[in-house]
Amino acid sequence: MLRPWQISLGERLDPARATPIYMQIIQALIRDIESGRLVSGTFLPSSRELAAILGVNRKTVVLAYEDLIAQGWLVSAGTRGTMVSTSLPESTRADAPLPEGCAVEADYEFLAPPVRPLAIPAGSALKLDEGAPDGRLFPAAILTRAYRTAINRASRENRLQYRDPRGSPKLREAIATMLKVQRGLPVTAENICITRGSQNGIFLASQVLVRPGDAVIVEHLTYEPAVAAFRARGAKIIPVRLDGDGIDVEAVETAARRHAVRAVFLTPHHQFPTTVALRPERRLRLLDLSRQFGFALIEDDYDHEFHFETQPLLPMAAYAPRQVIYVGSLSKLLLPTLRIGYLVAPPPVVDAVAHYVSLTDGMGNTLTEDTAAELIANGELRRHARKVHQIYAERRETFARELDRAFGGRVHYRMPDGGLAFWLRFDDDLDRIEERISAAGLSFASSRSFMTSNEAERGLRVGFASLDAKEARAAIEALRTAAFG
Template sequence: MAWSNIVRTAKPAAKVKGGAAMLRPWQISLGARIDPARDTPIYMQIIHALIRDIETGRLASGTYLPSSRELAAALAVNRKTVVLAYEDLIAQGWLCTEGTRGTVVSRSLPAPPKPAGSGAELASGSTHYRFAAPPERPLALPGGSGIKLDEGAPDGRLFPSEQLARAYRTAVQRDSRANRMQYRDPRGSPRLCEEIAGMLRSQRGLNFTAANICITRGSQNGLFLALQTLILPGDAVMVEELTYEPAIAAIEALGGKVIAVGLDEGGIDVVEMEAACRRHAVRAVFLTPHHQFPTTVALRPERRLQVLEIARQFGVAIIEDDYDHEFHFQSQPLLPMAGYAPGQVIYLGSMSKLLLPALRIGYLAAPKPVIAAIAHRVSLTDGMGNTVTEDACADLIESGEVRRHARKAWRIYAERRQFFADLLHSELAGRAHFDMPDGGLAFWVRFDGDLDEIESKAQATGLRFASHRSFMARDSAAKGLRLGFASLDKTEAERAITALAKATR
């Protein structure tokens, strides 16, 4: 049971020296910080509380403290506990004794910074050091409460939690027995690298081995690592005029220059791409060719070959983000560009859509020297990944659970895709336009009227979604909203689209 709000004034103890009385007016207020239920010994809690009071200036240098008997009585603890705390603080140099006058805050301590850590300072956000402030940009998906239309997230409720718990339990037991819970290779769990390489070979036609794989903390982390390995400040990186906003943020955070090029129903404009490569020293191009983000269009085979030829001609690395390969609903999915030219492409994938975004498992596949360079970057910021989570994921792949879940989720998402399309037709007919996406977990919807006004009205009703401006790499790009359907059941989808329809009227 915590002792709350014990605030007592120590009796003014008169210590006479030369006829002058020494008063100790300090109010004891350590009680709110002392809790016998905590694992930390009480004498250590007293030590920490006194140090905090000294550091914040509440106990100034030269302040006399209550006697050990007075403080023990005020806190209802054994006097020996307080004696032990005082002795430790004296040994550390925070306190000192002045003979019969008692215990005092060391007079050699410097004065604390004026209102450091005060409530007013924290509220104002002021600091006494320089730091890199975040850029002014709209977040891809704002927080808060209300109806949420994401950008194409999976439904985390579909994955069987008991299977995940079993995989974690197995991984913990196996890794403990094998002494694998130590620091390890920043490339990631060898078991997971093997499983992912096997998955890419059998399902996506990519001839990678485990040596070509580096596990990352999700696809966004993988994208940042790839860019960090490829570019220096001032280098140009090409993106489509409608693209994944965090990619732009990552390029700019690394000091890169964003070059936006056109986009149509066939994917990236290769004529404008080549012209941009002639005007700028482009080091990399970021593409989502399977289901273009945000428009969902597929980069057709003939354009893929043209993109690869331009990249070879100008020495441009292609970062291919294949973020939801499994969920293609019309015909067979196109093979990744990395299968055409593995020496030209850094392939970025994620287990978030297959399993759960919360697991934070992504991966990069590339030639071995590139993977070694990326692993070095991982070692600087992460050191290593999460062995237990990665091995649990490897167990789920090896056991076939991932494939079974993917088949089940595909059927559910196919039904939700059709239901969502029907809702858009019925609720937004004549006011919004879209093409049924061949794959992916979201729709790209264009609206008649002022989209800024529509967004404002929709958000006022509690509907949350990514701003259309978050997708635009240049002002001339087409305007639209990317609306995810996979994470919503029928009731949730109806509520969301009904609210959006009201905002368009």
């Protein structure tokens, strides 16, 4: 019996791959059918013949044929043999089969990410992060014990099920108490929705606030992933000026008179990336504008605990809960890998946010959230906060000394009152400096990733908290060498 199909499977089978041989045969046959090399009604070699051609056990081919028949790709024609199903449509594809591991392009339209890079260091090179904590400082044994307690308690209480998209009740209660006692927010658990970090909280806030075409005001230097979240909702981004006292509220008023502003995003405690704090008089003026023009304030308080000079200012949400959606995180205080943040707002807003959580995240992570609640309840979080606050204060001083030693007057900075990073400004051409830093293998966030306006002052945000004294010296020396030789 003629078999017009030219056998090419042997070129694709690789015993060294983790995929079983019979599955490789199935995949290869489906690719040939889908690409048009095998058309409907084509007879295949018998299982014995194909096994001999491929140098495999006949049972392997039989298993592949049986699976393809069950799926509907092939049909058994009795004594005539096995052929490609005649019910399959003719393929319009003319693509050659792709080699294993080859990159595949999409045949459909999709929304590509923005050309401008997000402000996230990547790669395996030495990383100059933007203010990450040192995960080595949190004892693994304490975290393990808290997880064990949370798992056992959830099992006893039958809470290993689907649950409230607003998050673990235990953690919501714990965070509400923490915010009320330590930051003065007038909240209960009903005001709290647990998120997968502060960025997730910002994204969720954008979902309930912003419609396509709405204007969102941001500072002309800001946190780029937040801007990307607003743009993904179709927002019109309005950048306004920033100075040593924070966002320019007169520029905010001007923008609000010209545009239908739905929200203002800002980081008033330690402005990202410059680290400056928003002055009290500007905070109050901004709240007046919020009431006047009806926009919401999204207050990202990503590292509230780390203030090294005077007492930190209260969050704006503490005295204006009706105007503010407050976003915070335990990532800087505990571990970034735990991915625990929270959004604080009036209960109807929290319910609206929870709806979007249910669409994208389902139910969160009860065990991790209960573990965090256990660490708050047993005092471990407060003990850890006191310990790392002292360590990071010392590292801030060390980092400043190393900057002065390595750069002298060739880099400018203002000692940050709080936060976990420095904002560095250079007299030299920053484009050239960044090119040399990249060429030297250092990973860092580009100065342009912070900019929403070409008029914004450029600089590099470099974290110090994740580096001990030896690592800080090495990182700064590498930065100096890469920048200036």
